[in-house]
Amino acid sequence: MNPYEKLDDRAFWKLGVAEPKQGELTQVWLPKFKIEKQHAVATAGSCFAQNIGRALRSRGMNWLVTENPPKTLPxxxxxxxNYGLFTFRTGNIYTPALLAQWVRWALDRSSMDQEVWETDGRFFDPFRPSVRPNGFDSVEEVLASRNVTADAVKTAIEQADIFLFTPGLTEAWVNTKSKSIYPACPGTVQGTFNPDEHQCINFGFESGKKALASAFNAMRNHNPNIKMLLTVSPVPITATVTGHHALTASTYTKSVLRAVAGEFADANVHVDYFPSYDLVSPAMLDQSYFNENKRTVSPSGVDYVMKHFFEGLGQERQSSPVPMGDIVCEDEILEYYGKA
Amino acid sequence: MAKHKFALIGDSHAGTIGRAARERGIEFGGGPIASGKEFYSDFFEVEQGRLSFVVEDTIRVYGELCELWDVSNIEELDIPIISTIGSGFHFPAARAVWANFRDENLGFTQDFIAGPMCQSIFQRMQAPMLAFHQHLVEQGKTVFFALPPQRVPDSAWAELFRALQNRAFSELTKIGCSVIDVRNDTSDREANLLAEYCQDNDPIHGNIALGKKMLDAAGL
Structure with a gap:
């Protein structure tokens, strides 16, 4: 008998993917550790991670939120x-290196960069450029707000049972002097691009894995019980400055992130990988799970991913304690005022 | 600030009307102040003839709307009010609420729906939203109540959704509200909203085309 003969159907492409007996993919994710409803789950990452926090909340799971809006904000x-998108108000954390930077700042405030951008008398946070659409009133206000977020990251590390991270990019913009990493290229969301100070780095496998290890090790040193769940955003890149075509650049990015997440999870008993990217990205699927822009994941794609997530947790037959319509209606209201 | 033609207040279905009015360039003010479930509890109080909301977030949004309307409270408005408050009938018709009342065919008979127990539950559920509209009418306001898009999500029982809707229609008319009802023009034979009026990627709400029909029906 050879080793393949005793494997389940899920180990074979034909029986697991092309012609599954149940008519659909099953057992795509077998969690390495339990995630129960009482476990506090922190979420951070690229925009796709926003769907995960929302889905956790709608299932009545313990989505940890450590940075809440002031009562005066409608x-x-x-x-x-940027409240209610992730556990804390960092905005999107696209790369393992940016996560490592936030963890470092949260746990060692003296290391936190003090850079602030000013445009037309308004002040913006280079490391959270979209958290205040009209900017802050002063440099001090920017730094105070950044400190609040760093506190919230620290609290999340202390309180979370699971830290769910969804990287989406490998290309990142770095300040050549301070070596600090920006979430977006200066001059795109806010700030002014300076070719002498701002440089793009396309993180590869080794540097990506090193950054991820740095972030997780620092978390574990602070909270020995915390576990990490990695999932790669299936959303392709928006643009690349590498000189490659956007398609090949995106393929490189996702391949690197997938490999980093896979190897890091395989090598660490406290780290698991959930296959968001794997579920919706393959070209051979029966249907597309992307919107017409061929970039953002459609609602059915998000549902499909989350269905596998909750099935993996053994919750496939549990109904949501929060009616789905409630979430839809909240979104409708936000959408209405967002476009007002 | 240009004079508003109407004031809009409601649950998330108000967004359909507001977007349509914006697209038509109609001067109006308002929109949703809370999601529909909030209006199926005691969501407001009246003290010395002045209405106030009880949930913190709603109080804030209502305050913003009053600023937009340039009044200190809704009773001061001298323009028509379009309301969708209480139109989220899928909340009181939620499957989880009624699952244990189904008959042996796993449905609801008309006898059950018309019976005293079901009607008394409906009465209690809808009492706050009816009282809200009654207060506005008693203050001399012209009040339009817009029926929701005829879309029943999987989380709700369609027959209960429609029974609640019929009851609200009847009671609001008695109170003196004008009900905006575009069902004849926008529904299929099964009484469901035609696809051309449905909001994309959304199981509940209507789109701008539906909102325009509602504005037409209200003469606005």
Whole structure:
């Protein structure tokens, strides 16, 4: 008997993917560790991770939120001010290197960069350029707000049972002097691009894995019980400055992130990988799970991914304690005022 | 600030009307102040003839709307009010609420729906939204109530959704509200909203085309 003869159907492409007996993919993710409803789950990452936090909340799971909006901020402005998207108000954390930077700042405040951008008398946070659409009133206000977020990251590390991270990019913009990493190229969302100070780095496998290890090791040193769940965003890149075609650049990015996440999870008993990218990205699927822009994942794609997530957790037959319509209606209201 | 032609207040279905009015360039103010479930509890109080909301977020949004309308409270408005408050009938018709009342065919008979127990539950569920509209009418306001898009999500029982809707229609008319009802023009034979009026990628809401039909029906 050879080793393949005793394997389940899921180990074979034909029986597991092309012609599954149940008519659909099953057992795509077998969790390495339990995630129960009482476990506090922190979420961070690229925009796709926003769907995960929302889905956790709608399932009545313990989505950890450590940075809440001030009571004076109308609910209609919460999303525009980046509240309720992730566990804390960092905005998108696209790369393992940016996650490592936030973890370092959270746990060692003396290492936190003090850079602030000014445009037309308004002040913006280079490391959270979209958290305040109209900017802050002063440098001090920017730094105070950044400190609040760093506190929230620290609290999340302390309180989370699971830290769910969804990287999406390998290309990142770095300040050549301070070596700090920006979430977006200066001059795109806010700030002014300076070719002498701003440089793009396309993180590869080794540097990506090193950054991820740095972030997770620092978390574990602070909270020995925390576990990490990695998943790669299936959303392709928006643009590349590498000189490659956007298609090949995106393929490189996702391949590197997938490999980093896979190897890091395989090598660490406290780290698991959930296959968001794998579920919706393959070209041979029966249907597309992307919107017409061929970039963002459609609602059915998000549902499909989350269905596998909750099936993996053994919750496939549990109904949501929060009616789906409630979430839809909240979104409708946010959308209405977001476009007002 | 240009004079508003109407004031809009409601649950998320108000967005359909607001977007249509924006697209038509109609001067109006308002929109949703909370999601529909909030209006199926005691969501407001009246003290000395002045209405106030009880949930913190809603209080804030209502305050913003009053600023937009340039009044200190809704009773001061001298323009028509379009309301969708209480139109989220899928909340009181939620499957989880009624699952244990189904008959042996796993449905609801008309006898059950018309019976005293079901009707008394409906009465209690809809009492706050009816009282809200009654207050506005008693203050001399012209109040339009827009029926929701005829879309029943999987989380709700369609027959209960429609029974609640019929009851609201009847009671609001008695109170003196004008009900905006575009069902004849926008529904298929099964009484469901035609696809051309459905919001994309959304199981509940209507789109701008539906909102325009509602504005037409209200004469706005």
């Amino acid at each position: 609910r209609s402005l919460h999303t525009a001010h």
